[in-house]
Amino acid sequence: MPRFWREKQGRYNLVGNRCTNCGTYYFPKRDICPKCHRKSVGKMEPFRFKGTGKVVSWTIVHDPHPDYKDMRPYIMAIIELDEGPKLTAQIVDCALDEIHTGMRVRDTFRKLTEDGKDGVIFYGYKFRPVKE
Amino acid sequence: MRDVYVIGVGITRFGELWERSFRDIGIEAGIKAINDSGIAGDDIDALYIGNMSAGAFINQEHIGALIVDYVGFASSSHIPAVRVEAAGASGAIAFKEAYLSIASGMHDIAVVGGAEKMTDIGDEMANAIQGMVIDQEWETVFGATYASLQAMMARAHMEKYGTTREQLGMVSVINHRHGALNPDAQFQREIKLQTVLNSGYVAEPLRVFDMAPLSDGAASLVLASGDVAKKYTDNPVKVKGIGQASDTISLHDRREICTMDATVHAAKRAYERAGAKPADIDVAEVYDSSTIAEIIAIEDLGFFDKGQGGKAVEDERIALTGEIPVNTSGGLKARGHPVGATGVAQIVEIVKQLRGEADKRQVKDARLGLAHAVGGSGATAVVSILEGSQ
Numbered sequence: 001m002p003r004f005w006r007e008k009q010g011r012y013n014l015v016g017n018r019c020t021n022c023g024t025y026y027f028p029k030r031d032i033c034p035k036c037h038r039k040s041v042g043k044m045e046p047f048r049f050k051g052t053g054k055v056v057s058w059t060i061v062h063d064p065h066p067d068y069k070d071m072r073p074y075i076m077a078i079i080e081l082d083e084g085p086k087l088t089a090q091i092v093d094c095a096l097d098e099i100h101t102g103m104r105v106r107d108t109f110r111k112l113t114e115d116g117k118d119g120v121i122f123y124g125y126k127f128r129p130v131k132e
Numbered sequence: 133m134r135d136v137y138v139i140g141v142g143i144t145r146f147g148e149l150w151e152r153s154f155r156d157i158g159i160e161a162g163i164k165a166i167n168d169s170g171i172a173g174d175d176i177d178a179l180y181i182g183n184m185s186a187g188a189f190i191n192q193e194h195i196g197a198l199i200v201d202y203v204g205f206a207s208s209s210h211i212p213a214v215r216v217e218a219a220g221a222s223g224a225i226a227f228k229e230a231y232l233s234i235a236s237g238m239h240d241i242a243v244v245g246g247a248e249k250m251t252d253i254g255d256e257m258a259n260a261i262q263g264m265v266i267d268q269e270w271e272t273v274f275g276a277t278y279a280s281l282q283a284m285m286a287r288a289h290m291e292k293y294g295t296t297r298e299q300l301g302m303v304s305v306i307n308h309r310h311g312a313l314n315p316d317a318q319f320q321r322e323i324k325l326q327t328v329l330n331s332g333y334v335a336e337p338l339r340v341f342d343m344a345p346l347s348d349g350a351a352s353l354v355l356a357s358g359d360v361a362k363k364y365t366d367n368p369v370k371v372k373g374i375g376q377a378s379d380t381i382s383l384h385d386r387r388e389i390c391t392m393d394a395t396v397h398a399a400k401r402a403y404e405r406a407g408a409k410p411a412d413i414d415v416a417e418v419y420d421s422s423t424i425a426e427i428i429a430i431e432d433l434g435f436f437d438k439g440q441g442g443k444a445v446e447d448e449r450i451a452l453t454g455e456i457p458v459n460t461s462g463g464l465k466a467r468g469h470p471v472g473a474t475g476v477a478q479i480v481e482i483v484k485q486l487r488g489e490a491d492k493r494q495v496k497d498a499r500l501g502l503a504h505a506v507g508g509s510g511a512t513a514v515v516s517i518l519e520g521s522q
Contacts, residue, residue, distance in 0.1 A: 005269060028270060057291075057389060059283035060336040061275065065263060066256055068275050076280045076335075078384045086384040090275045101291055112273065124274065 011124045014049040014107055016085060025049070027085040051107035052130065053081040058091065058099050067113040075099050079127055093128040104130040133235040137361035137368035138518065140169025140354030141480040146468030147318040149348040154190050154249040155202045157350040161473075162203045162245055165352035170364045173204060177239035179213040180230040182223030182246035183472035188261040190249050199245055219265035219507035220421060221376075222246065223351070223475025224514035228374045230355050240360050246476030247350035258346045262471065265508040267382040279343055279422070281383045281509045283335035286424035289390040290337070293439035295427060297337055301328035302445045303423035304341050304465055310452060311462025313493040318347050318468030328423075342423040347468035351476040353483070369483045372408065372500070372517045375401025383509045390424075394513035395432040395504065402502075402515035403434075410434030413456060413517075414498040415485045417478035419506040420463040429504055430458060433515070452493060460485060460493045478503040479516065486520030 008028075009015045016027030020043045021036045027049060033040030058077040061068070068074065075091040077099070091099060092110065105127040112122045142164025144157045158181075166173065179200050187193045196213030200206045206213075216226040223246030230242040250258050263278045271281070289295045305325050311317035328341040361368040377397035380386055387393055403409060410433060418433065420426035427441035435456050436444045444450060450458035461467040461481040464474060482501035484490045503516045 005273070056384075057284035057288040059280050059287065059338075060333070061277060061280050061283075062333040062335065063259070063277070063279065064275065065260055065272060065277055071275070073333075074275065076274075076276055076284070078284055078389065088271045088274055088276050088281075088382065088384050101287070112275070122273070126274075 006120070006122065012109060014051050014125060016047055016049060017044045018047040019043060020045055025083040025085050027081065027087055049081050049083055053079045053105060055091070055099070055101055055103040055105060056080050056086060057101060060096055077127070079105055090126045091128065092126045098129070106130050134237060135358040136231050136234045136371045137356055137358065138353055138371065138479065138483050139356050139361050139365050139368055140165040140171070141352070141483045142168055143316050143351040143477055143480045144349050145316050146347050146349035146470060148251045150251065152348070154186060154192065154247060155198060157249070157348060158199050158245055158247040159202050161247070161350035161352040162199070162243060165243065165354050169354035171241060171354060174209060175241050176205060176209070176211055176243050178211055178230070178233055178242045179203070179205070180226040180242060180244050181213065181215045182226035182244070182475055183215055184217055184219055184222050184248060185261050185264065185471070186249070188264070189258070190252060218512045220419060220471055221475055221505040221507035221512045221514050222472045223477070224503065224505035224516065225376065225475070227353065227476060227479055227516065228376060228514060231371050231374060234355055234357050241354065241356045244353040244355060244476055245350065246352070246473035248470035248472040249348045250346045250470060251348050255346060270382055277335065278509070279338060280335040282422040282424055283338045284383065285390050285428065286337055286422070289424060289427065292390060293442065295442035297329065298325060299442035299446045300337070300342060300423040300427070301325045303420060303426045304328045306445065306448065306451050307420060307459050307463040307465040310460050310493060311466025314462050314467060317462040317466050318345060319462065319466045338422060338424070344421045344464035344469035347470040349468055349470035349473045349477070351473045351480050353476060353479055367487050368521055369486045370519045370521070372519045373402045373405025374514065374516045375399060375405065376512070376514045377401065379511050381508065381511045386510065390428060391438065392428055392432050392506065392510040392513060394510050395429060395506065395515070398513040398515040399433050402517050406517040408500060408517055412500050413502045414500050415460060415482065415495040416456065416458050416502040416504065417461060417463070417481050418458055418504040420459060420465050421469065421506070425506065426459070426463065433502065433504060452495065457495045460490060460495060475503070475505040475514065478505060479518070482518050486518060486522070488522055
């Protein structure tokens with residue numbers, strides 16, 4: 001994994017940004033607002049998301065990417081953050097028969113993968129259910 | 133813009149072609165298309181090749197140069213060769229670029245090729261390479277696979293529109309039924325719905341028989357301007373209109389996850405340019421990288437209302453015997469899916485149908501055909517409409 005990926009703050013603490021021209025939130029951050037184009041230049045402000053949201057769709061992965069083999073079967077979901085943006089993440093601390101569309105979730109800092117037995121460990125966000 | 137015609141087609145058998153190399157199959161398809169057209173090699177002005185990941189699959193880049201050399205035009209006529217990469221839409225965009233080069237007046241005859249060799253490495257590695265078409269930084273690294281994104285589209289479609297697991301399975305059943313009639317298909321055997329429903333999960337709710345296979349294969353076309361086409365054939369197929377469109381690279385950033393806006397916009401542009409509407413289409417090849425992808429495609433192309441695709445499949449309205457036969461070749465599922473070749477193979481099938489040369493899978497009186505290719509989970513889409521002269 002390239003070093004600049006690991007050093008991206010957004011990967012660890014859900015920092016994205018907001019276009020102050022139209023008010024739309026983005027995660028990950030964008031340098032240009034796709035709605036405002038030129039008018040957004042220099043008007044994108046960093047924004048830290050609360051980390052709460054709901055599951056829009058989900059799947060249980062049985063045939064994973066080689067890096068994720070040890071975790072299978074695991075839950076992947078598209079999550080809509082309360083501020084609006086959507087992202088893709090693993091759902092953890094959740095039984096396979098509990099996951100459902102609309103489930104309230106919040107982010108949690110976890111290990112993602114590692115670069116072989118002796119290599120660098122990659123960290124990032126996953127999500128877990130919020131007890132309602 | 134000048135009119136452009138397809139005057140020759142060629143395709144290899146698709147499948148696990150372990151005894152043959154990338155260049156072997158690329159050359160076979162190219163020579164078949166050139167022979168089919170009747171042109172002489174010296175007449176070719178340019179070569180356009182669709183290929184997704186030869187670098188990762190067979191450690192070979194510079195694919196344009198490789199193919200133009202081994203078809204014999206590198207050291208003789210020195211024609212230009214261009215390789216196009218747009219994931220699953222690579223071949224379709226190679227076709228579009230060749231079309232534009234003739235429509236613009238720059239070239240009179242262009243050859244299009246599409247090829248991929250995916251089975252020379254293990255399945256796990258091949259799936260990982262295929263997965264490079266989604267967002268590596270914000271999807272893959274968090275554990276998503278290509279199939280897992282298709283699975284989330286499927287679940288959203290099922291929950292929003294009531295599409296059933298059986299309707300998804302019927303896509304695979306019908307494509308295998310069509311593939312059984314295609315001597316070039318990877319799988320030429322009919323399957324039962326229970327076979328799909330009993331196959332192992334890839335990413336729930338999708339199973340092994342919902343997904344297109346890993347394949348080797350190549351396909352080729354010869355394109356020509358109107359006056360040139362007339363010299364070589366009395367059965368040319370006219371390129372009526374091509375539309376291409378884009379959407380976000382990540383599935384989660386889309387307006388809707390079970391509508392492909394790229395397909396909607398590409399189709400709108402193609403229909404406008406062709407002066408046609410969905411009901412005019414007699415036969416279509418659509419991008420069924422998964423069963424849900426075909427259901428979404430037949431809705432987004434306007435053949436059926438949004439949300440009605442599953443029911444249309446259940447009622448077999450897209451079968452060879454239905455009102456709009458879809459994927460008569462067997463589609464990606466049964467014909468096979470050598471990614472870079474797919475967009476070209478779809479045009480080969482449409483041309484065969486419009487010339488009346490599709491044999492056992494011939495759609496009666498087919499005059500207007502449509503081909504639809506997608507890159508990634510829907511970030512690129514291309515829709516091409518062709519018209520036969522019969």
